[in-house]
Amino acid sequence: MTTRRTVIKSASAAIVYRLVGSSPALKAAGPNDQIGFGFIGSGIRGTYLLEEFMKIPGVRALIVADLYDGYLEKAKEQTNGAIRTTKRYEEVLEHPEVDAVVIATPDHWHHRMVLDALRAGKHVYIEKPLTWSIEEGIDLIEATRQSGKLVQVGSQHKTTALTAKARELIQ
Numbered sequence: 001m002t003t004r005r006t007v008i009k010s011a012s013a014a015i016v017y018r019l020v021g022s023s024p025a026l027k028a029a030g031p032n033d034q035i036g037f038g039f040i041g042s043g044i045r046g047t048y049l050l051e052e053f054m055k056i057p058g059v060r061a062l063i064v065a066d067l068y069d070g071y072l073e074k075a076k077e078q079t080n081g082a083i084r085t086t087k088r089y090e091e092v093l094e095h096p097e098v099d100a101v102v103i104a105t106p107d108h109w110h111h112r113m114v115l116d117a118l119r120a121g122k123h124v125y126i127e128k129p130l131t132w133s134i135e136e137g138i139d140l141i142e143a144t145r146q147s148g149k150l151v152q153v154g155s156q157h158k159t160t161a162l163t164a165k166a167r168e169l170i171q
Contacts (some may be wrong), residue, residue: 038092038101039064040113042071046104051080062097065089091121111136118147125152
């Protein structure tokens with residue numbers, strides 16, 4: 001039986017695999033090297049994503065940004081104090097060892113943060129919705145193409161049994 005947790009783990013593993021397989025800089029790395037991830041937003045969803053990404057072999061959670069001290073403290077607890085914390089998301093993008101960022105912030109920040117991440121040369125995993133408008137979507141498509149980086153939008157519910165049944169009933 002496919003569970004939501006299994007799908008999310010598979011999607012996360014696919015993102016990591018895709019990053020390793022598509023980036024020349026990462027291909028040049030040795031088999032023992034890891035992919036550095038930064039996290040922007042560590043509320044309920046961000047905390048969950050940090051936990052799941054840390055389970056993937058080859059992933060290093062390096063830095064997390066959030067405005068709320070309680071969430072930053074939680075991230076420290078999750079990583080046994082190993083993760084750096086900041087209130088400025090720009091510090092995540094400036095971190096030289098961060099190859100990709102996970103963005104789990106309120107929706108109205110998505111467009112700007114994805115653009116900033118791409119401009120900083122980072123791959124992006126972004127929670128849905130990607131944007132609030134068609135114009136923002138077109139803007140991000142162009143920015144992604146120009147950057148040569150990958151952008152993955154989380155859409156885990158599309159693969160659940162409940163969603164499949166709803167689709168079947170509608171059709």
